[in-house]
Amino acid sequence: MDKYTIQQDLHNIVMEEIPDDMNILPDIHQQVKNTSTPWTRPMLTISRVASIIAIFILVSAGGYALFQRNLVSKDIPQQRITDINETQTLEKVAVTLNWAYGDAHRIALAYSMEYPRLDNFFNYPIVTLKTDDGLELIPDFGGGGGGGGGEPDSAIYSETIMNFDSSTIDGSPDTINLVLTLDFSADAIMSNPSMMPMSGGGGGGGGGGGSSSNGEDGNTPPATPDVSKIIDRVYIFNFSLPFYEALKVEPEVNTVESNGVSITIDNIRYTPSLTKFDMCYNMPDDEQWGATIQIVTDSVDSPFYSHQQQPIKISDDGRPCVEVSATAAIPDDADKFMIDVLFLSQPLRPLSDELARAEEEYFAELGYSIKIDANPYGYSMDMLNYPDDIDASDADEFVRASLFFKRYEGDWTFTIPLK
Amino acid sequence: MQEREAIVRLKRGDISGLDHLVREHQVQALRTAMLITRDKALAEDVVQNTFIRVYQKIEQFDESRPFAPWFMRSIANASVQASKKTQRNLSLSEEISDGITFEDLLTDNDNKPDEQLEEKERQELIKSALDKLTPEQRATVVMRYFLDMSEQDMSIALDTPKGTIKWRLHESRKRLRGILQRVITPANGWGG
Numbered sequence: 075m076d077k078y079t080i081q082q083d084l085h086n087i088v089m090e091e092i093p094d095d096m097n098i099l100p101d102i103h104q105q106v107k108n109t110s111t112p113w114t115r116p117m118l119t120i121s122r123v124a125s126i127i128a129i130f131i132l133v134s135a136g137g138y139a140l141f142q143r144n145l146v147s148k149d150i151p152q153q154r155i156t157d158i159n160e161t162q163t164l165e166k167v168a169v170t171l172n173w174a175y176g177d178a179h180r181i182a183l184a185y186s187m188e189y190p191r192l193d194n195f196f197n198y199p200i201v202t203l204k205t206d207d208g209l210e211l212i213p214d215f216g217g218g219g220g221g222g223g224g225e226p227d228s229a230i231y232s233e234t235i236m237n238f239d240s241s242t243i244d245g246s247p248d249t250i251n252l253v254l255t256l257d258f259s260a261d262a263i264m265s266n267p268s269m270m271p272m273s274g275g276g277g278g279g280g281g282g283g284g285s286s287s288n289g290e291d292g293n294t295p296p297a298t299p300d301v302s303k304i305i306d307r308v309y310i311f312n313f314s315l316p317f318y319e320a321l322k323v324e325p326e327v328n329t330v331e332s333n334g335v336s337i338t339i340d341n342i343r344y345t346p347s348l349t350k351f352d353m354c355y356n357m358p359d360d361e362q363w364g365a366t367i368q369i370v371t372d373s374v375d376s377p378f379y380s381h382q383q384q385p386i387k388i389s390d391d392g393r394p395c396v397e398v399s400a401t402a403a404i405p406d407d408a409d410k411f412m413i414d415v416l417f418l419s420q421p422l423r424p425l426s427d428e429l430a431r432a433e434e435e436y437f438a439e440l441g442y443s444i445k446i447d448a449n450p451y452g453y454s455m456d457m458l459n460y461p462d463d464i465d466a467s468d469a470d471e472f473v474r475a476s477l478f479f480k481r482y483e484g485d486w487t488f489t490i491p492l493k
Numbered sequence: 494m495q496e497r498e499a500i501v502r503l504k505r506g507d508i509s510g511l512d513h514l515v516r517e518h519q520v521q522a523l524r525t526a527m528l529i530t531r532d533k534a535l536a537e538d539v540v541q542n543t544f545i546r547v548y549q550k551i552e553q554f555d556e557s558r559p560f561a562p563w564f565m566r567s568i569a570n571a572s573v574q575a576s577k578k579t580q581r582n583l584s585l586s587e588e589i590s591d592g593i594t595f596e597d598l599l600t601d602n603d604n605k606p607d608e609q610l611e612e613k614e615r616q617e618l619i620k621s622a623l624d625k626l627t628p629e630q631r632a633t634v635v636m637r638y639f640l641d642m643s644e645q646d647m648s649i650a651l652d653t654p655k656g657t658i659k660w661r662l663h664e665s666r667k668r669l670r671g672i673l674q675r676v677i678t679p680a681n682g683w684g685g
Contacts, residue, residue, distance in 0.1 A: 081639065084639045105541055474502060
């Protein structure tokens with residue numbers, strides 16, 4: 075008996091008692107309803123910006139996954155993407171490295187898979203990306219993917235975008251040589267139980283999400299792997315990319331005061347796809363408020379980014395500073411870009427039926443018909459109707475990003491020359 | 494919805510974020526808790542309460558980090574604490590199933606070559622061996638072999654020095670090896 079057999083036996087033992095379709099969500103909902111509020115915060119003046127209707131993509135370089143065939147990243151300048159389109163086929167499973175992009179903040183790449191329905195093949199590879207001198211790049215938490223199998227006899231197709239932190243690469247080479255490995259071997263499957271298709275998530279038989287996304291594409295729950303029958307498929311792609319360095323740039327004015335709040339931006343590091351900077355501010359109530367920002371050029375508006383993270387340092391004048399990462403495909407010919415801090419926000423607590431009704435009325439005025447079931451602990455929201463000029467997912471995202479949040483408005487705009 | 498978005502939603506009080514995390518992780522969590530507590534009802538309590546604590550403490554969680562390792566560590570730790578409260582360790586003579594005792598299993602298998610051990614029989618043996626361990630020892634076995642965690646991660650998860658983890662693993666392996674000696678070969682058995 076080897077280690078895998080022991081692991082397999084442990085899985086089999088517990089699967090009898092905890093089947094794949096076991097669901098304790100209703101019990102948790104009940105428990106949530108019976109639990110009192112965990113924390114409350116004082117309520118400040120609520121102000122609203124009715125004109126802001128957008129998708130809020132939350133925090134840093136991870137939240138930019140899109141699910142569609144031939145996935146693209148809208149936050150990368152398309153002309154800087156390198157098309158690779160190299161396909162390797164092992165035992166009926168074809169893997170294609172579609173494209174890649176690299177700068178000093180991140181490496182992004184997309185791969186796709188196509189294969190017939192196979193027993194004991196599990197679409198949960200261990201993916202590693204290394205430079206040709208052996209430096210392993212850590213996957214960013216973000217990424218995404220999707221796919222589906224369609225009819226029972228049809229081939230399964232899936233696509234995945236992955237992002238890797240490239241800030242550990244020394245220097246600023248013009249090009250970078252990389253080695254991508256997708257390991258579908260039994261060793262890989264068993265060495266990473268969190269990737270194993272035993273939690274009822276996507277993938278496997280239905281060909282759902284990739285390694286970074288547990289697909290919610292309605293796939294059939296996959297079977298537990300029989301490791302003894304897994305064929306060791308390992309795909310290795312060697313490729314080169316142009317590498318764009320991070321440029322330190324300075325705003326024309328680095329401190330802007332509005333509505334009694336002074337915001338300072340510094341340490342701006344810019345690449346064509348992702349801008350990082352430090353943002354320091356202190357609220358009159360000394361509470362921590364998140365910031366919603368947008369990067370704007372003459373031709374491109376980035377998504378809105380809402381930052382709620384903990385401060386990374388205290389400025390010389392005693393204000394807490396957060397590090398902001400915002401993906402934005404800044405055009406090559408842009409001679410400047412702007413960082414707009416649209417508003418500062420803080421959750422509205424405690425939640426209550428009264429507050430829920432007020433929020434329903436507020437969103438009704440904006441054209442969104444929603445039903446909120448709130449208790450002191452949390453809330454659920456159903457979208458009943460929304461404006462005609464916005465699609466369902468955008469409407470849902472907008473409402474969820476704004477619901478039960480108070481806002482502190484101001485006009486903080488920073489202009490950053492590029493040439 | 495991606496996991497990071499679910500966590501951000503949860504931080505905002507949006508229960509749909511918790512729903513996503515429960516759907517994604519409940520089965521693995523229940524299986525982990527079940528293996529450590531050896532009690533289904535207790536495992537369900539542990540997992541439910543841990544999910545509730547996730548919500549209560551979600552403000553402290555950095556959503557840029559993967560959720561599963563952090564959560565499974567919490568599950569393992571909570572399972573140990575819950576097990577210690579109920580202390581479910583079988584005695585040598587306690588009946589395991591169908592009148593078979595732990596001693597019977599050892600005796601029964603003494604004369605049986607590895608290849609003749611049926612899968613079901615082998616699993617029963619492992620199950621009964623798990624029952625013989627303390628909650629802490631079960632947790633080390635489950636975290637190492639079911640969750641495939643490193644000793645360093647286990648040390649953090651159980652708030653226990655790495656040396657103690659090594660010792661517990663050694664003790665657990667020794668006890669299990671004693672029970673399973675007829676089915677594990679020294680070369681590829683419990684070395685990890």
